[in-house]
Structure formats: structure tokens, C-alpha cells
Amino acid sequence: MNVVQNFPCFSIVLCMVAGILSTPMKGKDAKRMTLTAVTLVTLMSLVTLLYVVSTGESFVYTMGKYPAPWGNEIRAGILEAMLATVFALVMLCSLLGGMDHIFRTVEEDKVNLYFILADLLLSSLLAIIYTNDLFTGYVFVEINTIAACGMIMIRRSGRSLIAATRYMVMSLIGSGLFLIGLAMLYDITGHLLMENVHESMERLVEAGQYQIPLLVIISVITVGLAIKSGLYPFHSWMPDAYGYSTISSSAILSGLVSKSYIILLIKIFYRVIGFDIIVRSKIVNVLFVFGLIGMVMGSVSAIMAKDIYRMIAYSSIAQIGYVYMGIGLATEAGMVAAVFHILTHAVTKSLLFLAAKGLNDASGHKRIFPALQGAAFRNPLAGAAFLVGSLSMVGIPMLAGFISKLLFAVAALGAGSNKVLITLIVLAVSTILNAVYFLHTVIRIYTPVQTPREFTNIHVRMSMGAVAAVYCLIILNFGMGLMSQPLTDLIQFGIEMFA
Amino acid sequence: MGPNLWANADEVAAVILFGVGFTTLLLHKNMIKKIIGLNIMDTAVYLFLAAMGYVDGRLAPIVKDGITDTQWYINPIPSGLVLTGIVVSVSVTALMLSLTIRLYRKYHSLDLDEILIRMQQEEQR
Numbered sequence: 001m002n003v004v005q006n007f008p009c010f011s012i013v014l015c016m017v018a019g020i021l022s023t024p025m026k027g028k029d030a031k032r033m034t035l036t037a038v039t040l041v042t043l044m045s046l047v048t049l050l051y052v053v054s055t056g057e058s059f060v061y062t063m064g065k066y067p068a069p070w071g072n073e074i075r076a077g078i079l080e081a082m083l084a085t086v087f088a089l090v091m092l093c094s095l096l097g098g099m100d101h102i103f104r105t106v107e108e109d110k111v112n113l114y115f116i117l118a119d120l121l122l123s124s125l126l127a128i129i130y131t132n133d134l135f136t137g138y139v140f141v142e143i144n145t146i147a148a149c150g151m152i153m154i155r156r157s158g159r160s161l162i163a164a165t166r167y168m169v170m171s172l173i174g175s176g177l178f179l180i181g182l183a184m185l186y187d188i189t190g191h192l193l194m195e196n197v198h199e200s201m202e203r204l205v206e207a208g209q210y211q212i213p214l215l216v217i218i219s220v221i222t223v224g225l226a227i228k229s230g231l232y233p234f235h236s237w238m239p240d241a242y243g244y245s246t247i248s249s250s251a252i253l254s255g256l257v258s259k260s261y262i263i264l265l266i267k268i269f270y271r272v273i274g275f276d277i278i279v280r281s282k283i284v285n286v287l288f289v290f291g292l293i294g295m296v297m298g299s300v301s302a303i304m305a306k307d308i309y310r311m312i313a314y315s316s317i318a319q320i321g322y323v324y325m326g327i328g329l330a331t332e333a334g335m336v337a338a339v340f341h342i343l344t345h346a347v348t349k350s351l352l353f354l355a356a357k358g359l360n361d362a363s364g365h366k367r368i369f370p371a372l373q374g375a376a377f378r379n380p381l382a383g384a385a386f387l388v389g390s391l392s393m394v395g396i397p398m399l400a401g402f403i404s405k406l407l408f409a410v411a412a413l414g415a416g417s418n419k420v421l422i423t424l425i426v427l428a429v430s431t432i433l434n435a436v437y438f439l440h441t442v443i444r445i446y447t448p449v450q451t452p453r454e455f456t457n458i459h460v461r462m463s464m465g466a467v468a469a470v471y472c473l474i475i476l477n478f479g480m481g482l483m484s485q486p487l488t489d490l491i492q493f494g495i496e497m498f499a
Numbered sequence: 500m501g502p503n504l505w506a507n508a509d510e511v512a513a514v515i516l517f518g519v520g521f522t523t524l525l526l527h528k529n530m531i532k533k534i535i536g537l538n539i540m541d542t543a544v545y546l547f548l549a550a551m552g553y554v555d556g557r558l559a560p561i562v563k564d565g566i567t568d569t570q571w572y573i574n575p576i577p578s579g580l581v582l583t584g585i586v587v588s589v590s591v592t593a594l595m596l597s598l599t600i601r602l603y604r605k606y607h608s609l610d611l612d613e614i615l616i617r618m619q620q621e622e623q624r
Contacts, residue, residue, distance in 0.1 A: 135580055142587045146594055153598060158605055158618045165598050165611070169533060172591060173525055176540045179584070180517055183547050187510075192576070 004051040005059050007044040008076045008130045011084070012123050014040060019119030027103070027111030034115040035095065038122060042088040045126075049081035053490070058497050060132060069196045073132040079339065079494025080129050083263060087129070087256050089472070090346045091122050094255070097354035097469035098248030105155050105246050114154055114246070121147040121252065128260045134182050134192050134272065137264055141178065141228070145171040148257045151249040152241050163240035170227055170237050174261075177224030184217045185272075194271040205277055218281050221268060226287065229261040231324055232294030235317045239305070242313035247357040250309065251350035254316040259342045262323055266335065269327075270498035279330045288328025288419065292426045294321025299433035307367040308356045311437055312349065315393065318430060319345045325423065326408055329415040332495060337407035339491045344392070344400040344480060351473040352389035354466070358382025359445055362460040369444060376445040379460040383445055385470045390438035392477050395431055400480035405431065407488065509550030516543035530599040530609045534592060541588040545581045552577030 018037035022030035052058065058077030062068070095102075095118060106114050124144040131137050145168070153164035186192060188210045189200035204210050227234040238258075242250045269278045278284060298318030305311040319341070326338030362378035363371045376383025392399035405427065412423035462470070480487060504511055520543055523536025552574040560575035599609065606614045 135583065139583060139587060142591060146590060149594060149598075153601070156601075158621065161598065161601055161605065162611075162614060162618060165530070165602065168591075168595060168598065169524065172537055172595075173521065176517070176521060176524070176537075176544070179541075179544050180514075180547065183544055183551070183580075186548075186577075186580075187551050 002051065004047055005061055005076075007048045008074050008080075008084070008126070009061055009063065011041040011044045011088075012074075012126045012130070014044075015119045015123030015126065019116045019123070022112050022116045022119065025112050027108065027115075030112035030115040031099070034118055035092070037119060038088055038092045038095065041122065041126070042085060042092060045081055045084035045088055048076055049078065049085050052076060052078050052081050068193050069191055072136055073193060074130045075132040075194075076130055077494055077497040078490055079497065082490060082494065083129050083343075084126055086343050086346060087125055087260075088122065089476070090255055090350050091118070091125075091252060093469035093472050094248045094251035094350045094354070096465035097350075097473075098246060098251065098357060099465055100463055101247045101357055107156070110154060114151070117147045117150045117154070118248075118252070121151065121257070125256055125260050128264050132194050134185070134194065134197065134268075138175070138179055138182055141175055141261065141264065144257060144260060145175060145228070148249075148253055151253065152245045154249075155244070155246050157244060159240060159244040163237065163244055166237040167241045170234060174224045174226075174228035174234075177220050177227070179224075181217050181221035181224060184213060184220070188213055188217075194267070197272050198274060201273055201277070205274075214277075215281055218273060218278065218283050222265065222283050222287065225261045225265040225268075226290070226324070229258045229265075230317065230320055231287070232290045232297060232317065232321055235294070235298070235320075238317055239301075239310045239313040242316065242353075243307070243309040247353055250313070251353040254313065254353070255346040255350040258316070258320060259323075259346060262320075262327075262338075262342060266327065266339070267498070270495070284328045284330045286328075287324045288330075291321045291324030291326075291328050292422065294318060295325060295426055295430040296321075296433065299430055299437065303433065303437045305437075306369070308360065308369065308372060308441065309353075309367055311441065312352050312356060315352075315434070315437070316345075316349060318434070319349070319393075322404070322408065322430075325426075326411060329411050329419060329423070331411060331415050332492070333407070333411035333414050335495055336488055336491050337404060337411045339495070340407055340484075340488060341404040343487075344404045347473055347476045347480065348389050348392045348401060351385055351470065351477065352393070354470055354473070355382045355385035355389055358460065358462060358466070358470075359386060369441070372441075372445055373447055374445065374449040377448065379462070381462060381467060381470060382460075385474060386445060387442055388474050388477055390442050392481070394435045394438050398478065398481045400477050400484075403481055403484040403488075510547055513543045513547035513550060516540075516546065519543075528611050528613075530595075530602065530611065534595050534599070537595065538588065538592060541584065545584055548577040548581050548584070 014037055018033050022033050058075060061074040063072040102114055124140040127140040128137060149164050149168050152160055152167060189197045191197045191200055230238045242254050269275055295318050298314050298321055302311045302314035305314050323338045323341050326334045358379045359372055359375040359382050360367055362375045392401035395402045395405040408427060412420055517540055520536045520540030524533050524540060527533050527536060554573045557573045558571055560572045602614055603609060606617045608614050
């Protein structure tokens with residue numbers, strides 16, 4: 001066995017150990033520990049990705065001494081390794097970019113707790129990405145929820161407490177549904193490892209047994225994970241949760257946490273139940289419809305939002321809609337577009353949140369739009385970052401967002417005839433709405449101030465870490481936009497590996 | 500349908516309980532009742548798992564009198580899942596309770612609607 005094959009397991013364990021070791025530390029030491037751990041995880045995931053690409057096949061890593069079908073397993077293919085790399089990198093950038101905000105808004109003796117939560121969150125994200133066992137998936141989904149909730153509520157304002165409560169209630173409903181779905185799935189298949197469940201599932205479908213329970217399982221699991229990831233009608237917790245927590249938390253939650261559930265859902269679709277069975281069950285059409293509604297409604301709410309953080313949060317709802325729309329097209333091209341958009345959104349949304357924080361700092365910590373006028377002159381880097389992020393979200397060529405919109409449109413053309421027109425129309429409408437609120441904000445931050453106010457002659461200097469993080473995310477955005485072909489090929493190859 | 504329902508009475512009960520817990524968690528305004536709903540919901544899943552793993556007339560999956568023949572014991576995996584699930588639900592409950600305490604200290608109410616109103620009043624001041 002190659003050394004690299006240990007890396008997925010190492011990176012999960014490393015984050016957990018870093019979290020445990022941070023417990024007695026002071027905030028500053030915990031910060032160093034966490035940043036080291038996240039950097040190491042990024043590097044290990046990258047090496048894993050290169051290894052998997054070079055061998056051209058996925059590998060399974062047995063946890064403990066019991067082999068399948070009893071033991072627990074980790075599986076790493078191209079898609080898993082790629083997602084792990086991007087997620088760890090975005091996590092690193094979000095933490096670096098929001099570092100001064102963490103130290104400013106979190107009480108001094110609780111700063112180390114924030115980093116413990118960040119460690120736990122990353123380890124559960126990686127475990128959800130890599131796991132080959134359904135119940136392990138469930139446990140880490142819960143750990144993810146707990147860590148995310150902690151990251152919202154660690155800022156002790158009333159708003160963030162209520163946001164955390166609502167987040168928790170919706171998440172628990174989602175994971176309750178997911179859990180009963182798993183219990184029923186185990187009931188009719190007798191396995192928990194993804195491959196074994198899939199085998200039994202194929203036998204059951206061939207024999208025509210348990211059709212109704214199977215449908216119930218599919219819907220319960222899908223709805224559960226859709227609630228957790230904030231698909232349109234279940235989005236009410238999102239604006240508050242993203243708008244009133246520490247900026248790193250907002251970036252991580254919107255960019256990574258809600259995406260991890262979608263990734264688990266895609267894994268279940270392909271590796272557990274089988275994509276043909278999912279398509280035949282018509283559940284994808286439900287996701288498709290709600291995805292489309294979400295794309296429009298999220299953007300409409302974003303236009304009406306009164307402050308910049310809530311606007312970005314509402315925009316996340318629209319982007320989640322895009323992803324589910326891609327899944328709902330029920331073709332491989334749609335799935336590739338959805339996965340590409342997950343990556344796009346992860347790098348763009350974290351950039352937008354960091355930029356918004358920079359603009360906010362340059363406006364006397366006021367978050368309403370009038371105060372932000374001319375903020376791009378007071379903090380040029382944040383202004384540029386916001387510009388890049390906005391253009392990417394709107395879908396201007398050369399940026400990542402353009403490629404995902406292009407992929408969605410191409411995928412829509414290949415989907416069933418009754419989905420083509422509606423998808424293209426909604427895609428166009430949503431793009432225009434995106435342009436309305438993002439460009440409106442861009443114009444406002446680049447409009448010089450007429451009547452100077454006390455904060456308008458501040459010139460903010462961002463810390464080294466934040467500057468590096470913002471540059472890194474901007475480069476990622478351009479990189480994904482300019483070199484999209486190899487990336488989409490990799491995603492396609494990764495999805496084929498799933499089956 | 501009828502005989503199936505009767506033969507799987509435990510599972511049916513579990514699913515009904517799940518529904519009760521689910522609606523309580525979703526619809527109740529009171530935080531404590533929400534938490535009770537959460538616990539009913541999780542426990543219903545454990546009942547489902549335990550009922551599924553149980554085989555009439557067999558022993559708990561702990562080796563007794565040196566018998567290692569699997570025919571004597573029930574399936575140990577659902578029991579293991581229940582144990583793991585209990586750990587998860589305990590930690591989630593603890594987190595919810597701590598959130599409730601914080602909310603109560605700040606707003607002196609357990610009713611979520613009331614809390615929202617008080618928060619808005621506080622922000623306007």
C-alpha cells in the first residue's frame with residue numbers, strides 16, 4: 001500500500017487531534033495550531049488528488065481490522081480528493097481573511113474554542129467527503145451541525161443566538177429525516193457500506209421488491225439533506241445565520257458546510273441507490289422545481305436586502321438553487337455543472353464575504369448600503385475583491401461563475417425536452433437579477449462620497465494574512481474561469497468513478 | 500397491508516412516534532417542548548432500529564456460557580447503531596439546552612415568537 005493512501009484518514013484525524021490539543025491553549029496558540037493543521041490538510045489532499053489522478057482509479061482504505069462488509073471504510077477518488085483540496089484551501093483563506101474579526105468579536109477567553117470548532121468542522125467535512133459508510137456519514141453530519149452551530153453562536157449578540165437556534169432546529173429536522181431514511185435503508189438491504197447497499201439495491205429492484213419503502217427512503221433522505229443544505233422553502237435560517245456571525249463563520253458556512261450535504265446527497269444518489277433508480281423515482285424533478293424557484297426567489301430577496309451581508313446571504317440561496325437545478329436535470333452533464341458550481345460558489349462566496357468585511361471596516365463598521373458609498377476607495381483591495389466576486393457570480397467571462405453558467409446551459413440543452421426551455425429562461429432571469437443587486441452594490445462602492453462623514457477618510461490596511469487570502473481566492477476565481485476544461489474533465493472522470 | 504402492519508407493529512409505532520416528535524420539533528414555539536420533540540424523534544428511530552435487530556427468542560449479542568454460534572444471538576449492528584445514535588442525540592440535546600439557557604438569560608422567555616419580538620424591540624431602541 002502506498003503511503004499516500006493513508007492521507008485521507010490522516011487529514012481527518014489530524015484536524016480532530018488539533019482540535020483536542022487546542023483545548024487548554026490560549027487563542028493565539030490555538031490559531032497557529034489550526035492554521036498549521038489546515039495547511040497540512042490542504043497539502044495532503046492535494047497529494048492525494050495527484051496520486052489518484054496518476055493512478056486513474058479510486059482506492060478504498062479499511063478503518064480498523066475488520067474488512068468489508070463489517071468494517072468501516074474510507075474511499076478516495078478524484079472527486080473526493082478535489083473537493084477536499086478546495087474545501088481545505090477555502091477554509092484556510094476564510095480563517096486568514098477573517099482573523100482580526102474573530103479576535104475582535106469573540107470574547108478573549110473563548111477564542112481558542114472558535115478554533116476548536118473550526119478544526120472539528122474541517123474534520124467532519126473531510127469525513128463526509130471521504131466516507132464509504134452511511135452511518136459514519138450520519139455521525140459526521142451531526143458533528144458538522146454542532147460545530148457550525150457553535151461557530152454561529154460564539155458571537156454573543158442576540159441576533160446570532162436566535163440565528164443559531166433556528167439553524168439548529170432546521171438542521172435537526174433534516175438529520176432526523178436522514179437518520180430514519182438510513183434506518184429503513186438498512187432494514188431492507190442489511191448493509192451500511194455504500195457498495196454493499198448498492199448491490200442489494202440492484203437485486204431488490206431487479207426482483208421488483210420493496211418498491212414503496214424504496215421510494216419513501218429516497219424521498220426522506222433527499223428531503224432531509226435538502227433541508228440541511230438550505231434548499232428554497234427551507235432557507236429561512238440562512239440570512240440571519242450568515243449575516244450576523246463572525247465573518248469567517250459566514251464564509252465557511254455558506255461556502256462549505258451547506259455544500260457538504262449536497263455532496264453527501266450526490267454520493268448517495270450515485271454510489272448507494274444508483275442514479276437510474278433515482279431518475280426513475282422522479283425525486284430529481286422535485287429538486288429541479290424547487291431549485292428553479294430558489295434561483296429566482298433568492299435573488300429577489302437579495303435585491304430587497306438592506307445590508308450587504310444579508311444580500312450575500314440571500315444570494316447563497318439562489319446559488320444553492322442553481323446546484324439543485326443542475327442535479328435535477330438528471331443528466332451527467334447537469335451533475336458535472338452542479339459539482340463545478342459547488343466549487344465556484346465555495347471560492348466566490350468566501351471571497352465576497354471577506355471583501356464585504358473589508359468594505360465594512362472602511363465604513364465605520366456600518367453595514368447598511370448608504371454607509372458603504374465610496375468604500376472601495378478607502379479599501380482598494382476589498383473593493384477589487386468584491387468586484388471580482390460580483391462579476392464571477394453574475395457570470396462574466398474569464399471568471400469561474402461564467403463557466404458554471406455555461407455548463408448549466410449546455411447541460412440544460414441535453415436534458416429532457418420539457419426541461420430545456422424553462423431552465424434557460426430561469427437561468428437568464430436569475431442572471432439578470434444577480435446583475436441587478438451585485439452591480440448595484442459595485443457601483444455604490446465605487447461612487448465617490450459627496451458629503452464627507454467621520455469615517456470617510458479612514459484608509460484601512462488589511463493584515464498580511466487577509467491580503468494573502470483575498471489574493472488567493474481571486475486567483476482561484478480566475479484560474480477556474482480560464483482553465484475550466486481540465487477541471488471539468490476531472491469532475492466528469494470523478495463522477496464516472498462514483499458509479 | 501393489514502397483516503403486514505400487525506406483524507411490524509413495533510416499526511409502525513416507531514414511525515408514528517417519529518411523526519409526533521417531528522411535528523413537535525417543527526411547530527412548537529416553546530424551546531423546551533422543541534427539545535422534547537427532538538428527543539421523541541430520535542428515540543423513535545432507536546426503537547425502529549432495535550425492533551428491526553431483535554429476533555424472537557434469541558439472546559443479547561454478548562457471549563454467554565462460551566457459546567459463539569451466531570444462531571443464539573440477535574444482530575448486534577442495530578444495537579451498535581442505537582448506542583452511537585444515543586451519543587449523538589445527547590450531545591445535540593445538550594447544545595440545544597445551552598442555547599435555550601442563553602436565550603432565556605438574554606430575553607427572559609422560552610417562546611421563540613416572544614423572543615423575536617423582544618429582539619426587534621431591543622434593536623429599535
